[in-house]
Amino acid sequence: MTTNHVEAPPREDPLAEPPRDQGDPAEQPEDRFPSLDWKQAFATDFTHIDWLPGRFIERGQQVAIVGDGKVGKSLFAHDWLWRAVTGRSFLGDERRDPLRVLYFDRENGLRDVVTRMQALGATPDELEGFDYRMFPRFSGGLDAAPIAVQELLRIVSEIDPHVVIFDTVSRFITGKENDSDTWLQFYGRVHAPLKGMGVAGVRLDHMGKDAEKGSRGSSAKSQDVDHVWEMTRLNENHSRDDDGIQTVTTEIKLKRTHTRTGLGDDLMHLTRRGRKGSAGMWLTGQTRHELADKGTVREANQLVQSYVDELLAKDVPPGIGREKLKEWAASRGITLPGKTGTVSQIAAGVKAYYAAKGDQR
Structure with missing residues (x-):
């Protein structure tokens, strides 16, 4: 007796390119290929720059932060984003509405992350808007596997973040770093969709062997993003009391070595200060980044805002005047600046915060 042999259907390759989108036949061409309305475009106010905290990236932009290993890229990002999700100021910038952050980390262990957050002064209750994914297991590289990109964009859709971080970006690709196609594909599959959704994308990256040539790998890495910021350690001092x-x-x-817009500063000098206990552990709330460009309005604003943040964290009462504020701070061991004008600005900052919250007491 003979039997008919039936060929099994071929298995789908999960990493194969998906069929090209042919579009919805019911969708009108003007929906798929929108024509620019010149009058409406020219009526748009482009003088307002929608900065994120720190004013080195705008809302929806795609940015690379590049630096040598151990220069502190992750710590800088943690400080920036903790302040962003809590509405705190950063690098002398004004207070802004809290943001939602989605952080993909394939670089730092749990102890590193938690001890850094504690050193910065963060508490678990403050980090509700900070969605942190440790060692995520995408189904392939984000430069080469469509299924991995679908997983990423599904999470982005669920979380609806303002900022997405990749730490460190080389750990999220499978292609060669020296191959321009790797970064062109990463941009097309990751950065372009994020930008289209108005979501900022930030990738932390390692510097190449020749620092003058920028980040490690292909030059295409600096051509696809809106800005490239290079972080360099200039000096480090240790003192003990x-x-x-x-x-x-x-x-x-x-x-900033590459920019698409040219808006904002091209150079910032920062000071990172941290304090360690006798056992070598970083002390809670004693680490922060500050703008080191002395004498600027932004630096002066940073001083005022840092005190406002500290007072608010201590539940300073609303409507408190300058003299009462000095008494209240002294009773809690907080030393305010000696200049009367600066203390007046701090009191005004506290009042402005509560006024924005609708508390006029």
Whole structure:
């Protein structure tokens, strides 16, 4: 007796390119290929720049932050984004509405992340808007596997973040770093969709062997994003007081080497300060990044806003005047600046915060 042999259907390759989207036949061409309305476009106010905290990236832009290993890229990002999700100021910028952040980390262990957050002063209750994915297991590289990109965009759709971070970007690709196609595909599959959704995308990246040539790998990496910021450690000092507390002061240069818009600063000098206890652990709330460009309006604003943030964290009462504020701060061990004008600005900042919240007491 003979039997008919039936060929099994071929298995789908999960990493194969999906069929090209032919579009919805019911969708009108003007919906798929929208024509620019010149009058409406010219009526748009482009003088307002929608900065994210720190004013080195605008809402929806795609940015690379590049630096040598151990220069502190992740710590910088953690400080920036913790302040972003809590509505705090950063690098002398004004307070802004809290953001939602989606962070993909294939670089740092749990101890690193938690101890850094504690050193910055963050608490679990403050991090509700900080969705942190540790060592995510995408189904392939985000440069080469459509299914992995679908997984990423599904999470983005669910979380609806304002900012998405990749730390470190080389751990999310399967192609060669020196191959321009790797980064062209990463842009087309990751950055372009994020930009289309108005979601900022930030990738942390390692510097190449020749620092003058920028990030490691293909030059295409600097051509596809809106800005490339290079982070360099200039100097680091260690001092210890009589109680064994060590203060570590690091001078950092943040230089924009590539930009699509040219808006904002091209160079910022930062100071990162942190304090360690006698056992070598970073002390809670004693690490922060500050703008080091002395004498600027932004630096002065940073000083005022840092005190406003500290007072708000201590539940300073609304409507408090300058003299009462000095008494209230002194009773809680908070030393305010000596200049009367600066204390008046701090009191005004506290009042402005509560006024924005609708508390006029």
